Amino acid sequence: MIFASPEAFRAALADLPAPDASATSAARARQAQLTKPAGSLGRLEEVAVFLAGWQHRERPRIDRARAAIFAGNHGVTVHGVSAFPSSVTAQMVANFEAGGAAINALSDVAGLELEVVALDLDTPTADFTSAPAMTEAECLAALNAGAATVASDLDLLTVGEMGIGNSTAAAALCARSLGRNVADWIGPGTGVDAEGIVRKAEVVRRALGFHADAPRDAFETLRRVGGREIAAIAGAVLRARQLGVPVVLDGFISTSAIAPLAADNPAIAAHCIAGHCSAEPGHVLLLARLGLDPLLSLGMRLGEGSGAAVAVGVIRSALAAHDRMATFAEAQVSAKL
């Protein structure tokens, strides 16, 4: 067990490593010498410098990268909060294993090792409108399942999830961690209609009321209104930070996993890139609160790490330019007047 107790998780969250300042400045200096007007590769330049800092090298690379996809089931689905039945979670895990899902195609193209972790699908979390979603032991197990997917030799980790009903858990996590009106965090998820959206908001309001007097730290919030796959993402992101592995986040649900962590330590998102901005309406608000500027905005709202995988193509382009371009001196190109 990497996080042996809730206290060990809290201690890790309180003690986040910083990026390597000398690798960051070496990469920035290299960018200034490459054969292009300063800043002309825009965000690609920032991505290369960002990865240099977290990978501790002037020329970051992606030799080994993993897409970790976590699946969990949710007791809150008894309230009719999803357009699909809970059985789809296990069916989609089988589809991931058979190679037929979007993430299979997209992780392959992006050069990512795909690791699918199904978390106790036969035992949904408790209905969090009337009980904590998980016991302490269950939440700890999920955090550790996430942490276990992070190897120290990974150059990059992308995270994703599959869990019918989890857009309601994500909304509850955001509302409890970050405030705002509950309705701001509610959206169609897999495609519920207007009545479904009203129902989801009512469920989240009830859950916030039920847990109002409970402790508000990250572990308790994940345990009370999160889910196993969401806690696993939180554990993976925190473990990646400890090991110096940069992370690409996916959509609203993946990103919601770090909302409670950010409430305790706002620096948690510093090693994360937002791969994309999902069409789920809360995502744009959540990214702004975390200080994350998404790389892509393609109207995607699938989950399962799909947007993060597509963003890896852009990240690879950023690193290829940073690594392979000639400097003004090498190419004998005249510098700016």
Ligand SMILES: O=C(O)c1ccc[n+]([C@@H]2O[C@H](COP(=O)([O-])O)[C@@H](O)[C@H]2O)c1
């Ligand atoms: O991540 C997103 O932005 C996202 C937006 C909408 C839906 N999803 C996926 O849809 C499922 C959650 O939707 P729902 O309606 O069952 O709460 C879950 O399996 C997610 O992967 C994911």
Ligand SMILES: Cc1cc2nc[nH]c2cc1C
């Ligand atoms: C079919 C299907 C695929 C998914 N992938 C991630 N969430 C999903 C939800 C559904 C319903």
